[in-house]
Amino acid sequence: MRIKFLSVILSFLLMSIAISSCLDSDENYEYSSDATIRAFGIDTITKGVYYKFTIDQLKREIYNVDSLPMGADSIIKRILIDTLTVTGRVTSGLNDTVFNMNDSVDLREPIKLKVHAADGITTREYTIKVNVHTQDPDSLIWREMPSLPASPASGKQKTVVLNENLLVYTSTTTAYRTSISNPASIQWGNLITISGLPSDAELTSIINFDNQLYTTVGGKAFYSDNGINWKEMDTQGMYMVTFLAGIPANDVTGSKSTLTGIFAKDGKKFFCAKSIEETTWRRGEEEVSTDFPLREIYSTVSTNKSGIKQTVLVGNTDATIEATQTWFAKDELNWVNLSGEILCPITKNPSIMYYGNLFYIMGGEFNTIYSSSAGLDWGEAATKFRYPTEIKVTSGEKEDDEKTIEYISLFKDKGDYSLAIDANHYIWIVWNQDGSVWRGRLNKLGFKQQ
16 A cells, blocks of 8 residues: 555656746747848849849958849839848837838948847848849950060961960060950060961961961971970872861760861862861862852851850851851851841951850951840841940031941041950950051950859
8 A cells, every 4th residue: 555655646746847947948938049041132123134142241241243234223213122031030220119121222332131049139231232233244344455575577468366465476486475364454475486487478378276286388287285395297199288276176976176177179178177186187078069158267156045066157268159158067068158138238257156145247347246145047236336436426518417427437447457345345446557446345244153
């Protein structure tokens, strides 16, 4: 009996301890001290586009890395903060008014939000800043750079980008060089002495492939890995007419980077190609068309929707043509003339680039730039994408007559030129006549992307 009575007493004791423990836990409940913003976002800006915001918890700053488009000030003047994830409550203003997400806010200037943790003690204040582009992203901006120390003596020069240097060949034995690693500081050094190039080499046929320069002269081919010292390369008995372009490697098709060119045999011309892994040249069997470019060739590379890289080129031909023709590399040994319903007007010494998701052709009198979305149909480029211009305002005989604004290209009738594009999307144009140098870039290609 005593044993049973003792077990009952122990049961009551255990129950009382459990109940008191529960009561103690209620009285000593600890509220969270978390006062951080976990997520932040604003309503859509244009065409349903959301901009991602970065939360720097150390600096307590919230900002968008990818700036809003120019002109977005009118939108963020009254906009909703549609994402704000916190544990506690949020206040704003001098009087710490409770922040209401249903009210629009003006984000043209930085604002501050204070997060109050559930413990009623801990607070953290965040600064919200919305970055907006101050430059028109679709404008092509030009700047005149330091001219060459001396104008080319005679003949045509050639401008190429090799690694982080811009090289301007003024002859087969001389060139100027400047580093373009720091675009804000361009300085031309003294003339560089070139070795290994024959005196009759065509400077305008120099191309860059796989960080090496290539050119041809008198059926022979030469290459250089630094642009200064040139060596003859083995063409395996082929009479090389000219190099065309370097076709980049393609992960979709599995093809390797390939150097393409034209060789001559029995008075006829054929295409040839050799990848960086091949030891022998592959020779085409189809004769090169008489209207295919053979001199002053410029090429560019675009990527289609399937992720396949496509090489397109233009240049001067021996045949008489009625329009500036663009040629597409169907494969390394076959080139197809891209011909749409609206052809590009005949342009002397044309250059082509795939730039900002459009094809552009420059050259001729440098009065008009032509553009195309696919390289087929061509038209005048957008008014914001033009050569540097001098604005001339004219009016009628009377003061109240409507004024006429005329944009005159500063490049018009400047003569021969050479063009190159570097890794920072700068377009470099060097004029043969006076050695002047200009650099241009589409604003949006210089913006830092997220």
